[in-house]
Amino acid sequence: MTKVGIVGGTGYTGVELLRLLAHHQGAHVEVLTSRQESGKRADQLFPQLRGYCDAVFESPDIERLAKCDAVFFATPHGTCMQMAPQLIERGVRIIDLSADFRLKDRDVFQRWYKMPHTAFDLLQEAVYGLPEFDRFSIAHARLVASPGCYPTAVQLALMPLLELGALETTGIIADCKSGVTGAGREAKIGSLYCEATDSLKAYGVAGHRHLPEIEQQLAVFAGESVQLTFVPHLTPMSRGIHATIYVRPKDPDMDFQSKYELRYRGEPFVDVMPAGEHPETRSVRGSNVCRIALHRAPDRKTLVILAAIDNLVKGASGQALQCFNLMFGFPETQGLDGPALAP
Numbered sequence: 639m640t641k642v643g644i645v646g647g648t649g650y651t652g653v654e655l656l657r658l659l660a661h662h663q664g665a666h667v668e669v670l671t672s673r674q675e676s677g678k679r680a681d682q683l684f685p686q687l688r689g690y691c692d693a694v695f696e697s698p699d700i701e702r703l704a705k706c707d708a709v710f711f712a713t714p715h716g717t718c719m720q721m722a723p724q725l726i727e728r729g730v731r732i733i734d735l736s737a738d739f740r741l742k743d744r745d746v747f748q749r750w751y752k753m754p755h756t757a758f759d760l761l762q763e764a765v766y767g768l769p770e771f772d773r774f775s776i777a778h779a780r781l782v783a784s785p786g787c788y789p790t791a792v793q794l795a796l797m798p799l800l801e802l803g804a805l806e807t808t809g810i811i812a813d814c815k816s817g818v819t820g821a822g823r824e825a826k827i828g829s830l831y832c833e834a835t836d837s838l839k840a841y842g843v844a845g846h847r848h849l850p851e852i853e854q855q856l857a858v859f860a861g862e863s864v865q866l867t868f869v870p871h872l873t874p875m876s877r878g879i880h881a882t883i884y885v886r887p888k889d890p891d892m893d894f895q896s897k898y899e900l901r902y903r904g905e906p907f908v909d910v911m912p913a914g915e916h917p918e919t920r921s922v923r924g925s926n927v928c929r930i931a932l933h934r935a936p937d938r939k940t941l942v943i944l945a946a947i948d949n950l951v952k953g954a955s956g957q958a959l960q961c962f963n964l965m966f967g968f969p970e971t972q973g974l975d976g977p978a979l980a981p
């Protein structure tokens with residue numbers, strides 16, 4: 639059994655990792671941390687885990703975590719960078735769900751996250767954990783930076799055409815909607831039922847911290863800088879991300895559908911829907927799948943790309959587990975099989 643640690647086991651992504659790992663044949667949760675719930679059994683706080691998880695929360699401790707083969711950090715930004723150097727030195731492989739190692743440029747990180755980066759020597763080594771782009775590097779990584787939820791949907795939606803050099807690389811618009819679990823489990827006024835329900839609002843229009851992450855990665859696909867307008871919205875659903883992306887193809891007559899089908903052929907977690915379909919967040923609820931559909935706008939010059947993921951699965955814990963499987967030689971779909979929970 640591969641010994642796994644989870645730092646931040648009481649958060650939405652930490653608990654989702656526990657749910658997914660319950661179906662994993664080759665991993666055992668050896669260390670599970672929470673500073674606030676230390677001493678309590680996980681299945682006492684989260685009864686859905688009764689019969690599946692015998693782990694007990696403990697405070698994060700390097701010596702305990704160093705006994706694991708892999709440690710997932712399901713923690714706020716700034717936590718993993720404090721512990722990662724010591725754990726990597728001890729031979730532990732790390733999958734970080736936070737943004738600590740996603741941005742390659744330390745100054746860009748510090749500007750957007752408003753904190754000093756204390757482990758910047760690991761920034762270049764960290765592998766960005768999007769398996770559909772580079773599963774080989776993930777498989778060999780000591781440190782994987784699991785992508786953000788919005789960036790996952792936007793990248794999978796745009797990667798095929800950017801790789802082909804088929805898009806105008808300015809003026810791309812990504813209009814994205816997220817469920818409330820995207821904001822984490824910590825008590826915040828904006829996440830209260832009465833604040834979030836029966837309403838929809840944009841936020842971060844002037845600049846959201848996922849913008850530099852998305853632009854960094856799109857530039858890797860395109861081989862040139864890509865300029866994007868990214869507008870996130872909070873929607874009254876618990877899980878899900880929906881991205882509506884407007885692009886200008888260089889050749890509007892290109893057969894986009896077949897390019898996507900070809901690019902994602904054999905990908906277990908990307909579903910290119912038949913032409914004319916519309917992905918729904920409920921069709922990916924609880925699943926690691928990103929569903930994509932392509933539509934030509936009536937002007938015939940604009941292509942509209944739709945993508946739906948579950949922010950807690952393909953947008954976070956599922957993708958992190960997919961990376962773990964690649965790193966430890968398990969089938970990539972281990973613990974991630976099965977259809978979504980819809981309706």
Ligand SMILES: NC(=O)C1=CN([C@@H]2O[C@H](COP(=O)(O)OP(=O)(O)OC[C@H]3O[C@@H](n4cnc5c(N)ncnc54)[C@H](OP(=O)(O)O)[C@@H]3O)[C@@H](O)[C@H]2O)C=CC1
Pocket residue numbers: 645646647648649650651652671672673674675698711712713714715717735736737785786787819820821822823824949950953954
């Ligand atoms: N929610 C989502 O949809 C997504 C989240 N992410 C990222 O994943 C990470 C986790 O997100 P999420 O699960 O929503 O967060 P939550 O706020 O729900 O949970 C955070 C967890 O981290 C623990 N924690 C907080 N501060 C520290 C600390 N200083 N040291 C150790 N543990 C700490 C908390 O437990 P305790 O305080 O008891 O120790 C808690 O278990 C974040 O970086 C987030 O940005 C990425 C993609 C999607």
Ligand SMILES: CC(=O)N[C@@H](CCC(=O)OP(=O)(O)O)C(=O)O
Pocket residue numbers: 735736737785786787788816817818819820821822848870872
């Ligand atoms: C709805 C909501 O608040 N979503 C979060 C992003 C989700 C997320 O967790 O992204 P990271 O992994 O980069 O932290 C936000 O906009 O800040």
